Amino acid sequence: MIWQQFLSLAGSYPLALRGLGMTVVLSLISLVLGTLLGFGLGILRTGGNRLISSVIGAWVDLIRGTPFLVQIFLIFFILPEFGIELDAFTAGIIALTNLAACFICEIVAAGIRSVPTGQVEAALASGLSRWQRMRQVVLPQAMRIVLPPLVGQYVLLIKDSSVVSAIGLTDLTRVGWLVVQRVPNGLLVFFLVGVGYFIVCYPLIMLARRLERRMGAAHGEVQL
């Protein structure tokens, strides 16, 4: 009986691979877009313009305050009412990118704020332009604070991508759900689904830990 289930599971491995592929593609696209957008928003948030900063802050709060599932439903079911037709994939990308951008914005803003003002003043006094100041003085130092939680955020993003299965995208979790209808062994099926996520996420978790230790040590040296 167990043996038959194994055979049946082995037979559905192309589906599982497709699911894993979907999870990876979804996460990767929204990871890249979300990082770019998040850095932009984070820089704007600390840029000194009160209005822009509070608008971004309010948006980030809205996104942080609502469940991701609800955000996906809102995007998938409500944007069409504004005449924007979306397929599930695009809706998933938009939702994940927005989520990632909001969290990364706060991480980047915290990193920028952690750079001592003396550094900015020195850069100003050296006649560096706004862009030079950001790129050559502030961001390189902020990265020390930004990097560990940024990688942690990527792990969260990959995990959150499982929620898009609720609007019918065939990602890894959805594949598990489909397979379990055929092979009634939830323990085994979702154990394997878990293994799939673990293979993708665990190296990133290890990386985040390593970065934390290294950056922490580097930070300690400076902070006499």
Next chain:
Amino acid sequence: MLENFSFRTIVEYLPLFGQGLFTTVWLSALSFVGALAVGIVLCAMNLQRGFLFRAPAKAYIDAVRATPLLAQLYFLYFGLPRLGFVLPELVVGILALSLNSGAYVAEIIRAGILSIPRGQVEASVASGMTYVQRMRLVILPQAFKVTIPPLLGQAIVLVKDSALLSLISVAELTRAGQLLASDRFMPAEGFLTIAAFYLLLYYCLKGLAALSGRWLGTAGART
């Protein structure tokens, strides 16, 4: 556009939303208590010297952190009946949330305990305190202060995560929104209303976190 937005339908469904909100609140509260219990046990195991306790705790925490809650939820939902436990969806949901959040709580508590300067421990050893005295009188009171704000952060995450229980048809807040969306074909009314309710919960917990921060003094004033 949303020119057909019907406040009247929202008012009509308000009792349903109220029930959903109530369910979300109490099941989150219960799951948070469960998560604290799981977290304390895991953390105690993780802080032991012996490999026998540490390894399983570490493996559990890593496994939970590297897989999505939804997959864990389905694992229990489809897996428990297989082991002979046929439980109501609500119980499965609370169990999943407790077991998931417990892993994060364990890490928060551990960070709190490890944040106590080494000198404090050495001083209490030098004063002849036993392990229990050291924990109870020196380490835990200080660790408590440091852990409260991140624990409230975890509570916020837990409330938001509880929305996933709607996918195994637990009648909580998100489920109420889904019902309105599917019964009346009014997704905007349904999902915007529940988003507002979740924001309400979010701001309550955020305010509580800010208050606790003020009461306890800024956590982690380093020497």
